[in-house]
Amino acid sequence: MPQDKISDPGLEPHRVRMTDKSPKHAKNAERQVAALFVLSVVGSFFALWAYVAFPITDDLSTVRANNLWLGLGMTLSLLGIGIGAVHWAKTLMPDFEVSEARHQTRGSEDVRAAAVEIVKLADQESGFSRRKLIRRTMYGALALFPLPALIVFGDLGPVVGDSLRHTMWKKGTRLTKDPTGVPIKASDVTLGSVFHVIPEGLSEMHEHKL
Structure with a gap:
């Protein structure tokens, strides 16, 4: 091999996390993820409350108050989901680095069957089916965060009806x-x-x- 050619450094050694070694730390991380999803739910309810508590009138100062508190609620809603998902992936999901060669878009039946097994393995490793607390709080956060947007979009103007x-x-x-x-x-x-x-x-x- 020529001296000026860069050799393949390979993958870095895997570092074991505390959540991999300690069930107690894994449980704490699960509670933290659930707490972030609950924070998203609280943010959604807060945005709905702010929309009602700070209505927009002819006074321009009401526009600022409505945008401020409604925006804070929607920010908490989205941040709770985003940070919770990232924290879940960083602390509880497998973090092994893998490399995979490219294949044709449509695989054979064996490859497709193997893909199904990979999905099942990912579900098992991530604990999505097993960690009910995370799953339920995530469902609640995802179900509620669009509600403030639906209300805001529905109030952009008068109802047209059949006019x-x-x-x-x-x-x-x-x-x-x-x-x-x-x-x-x-x-x-x-x-x-x-x-x-x-x-x-x-x-x-x-x-x-x-």
Whole structure:
């Protein structure tokens, strides 16, 4: 081998974690992960409470208060899920480094069967089915964190209903000029004339009544 060629350093030696050696430390890590998922649940409920407790009115200061407390609740909700998942992977899931050669996208039946076994092994090693506390708190956190977003998106504007299915145009409606609302007479129309037309009464309506 040429002297200037870099040799394969290989994988670093595996370092055993405290959670690998001590069931007590593993149990503490499990409680910490569950606590982070519970924090996410609390953040979701806090965001819902903040949305009701700090409504937005004509006063601009209410916008700041609503955004602040609602944002803090949603931040806790997302951070609890994210940090909890990372802490779970770092402390309880296997951390062995492995290398795998690339294969074709569609594997043989034996390879597909082996993939199923890998999934089952991953479930066994991660303790997802066995660690009920983590699983249940994670389900609760994932189920609740979208609720604040659904409420916020649902309140972006007035309910449209079937208003988009109808217009002000009906038989007998006079044509008026935009934006003055002055009716257009037949004598006003000459060869080459152009008008921006709106239905009669539109210029007199307020924006919230449209």
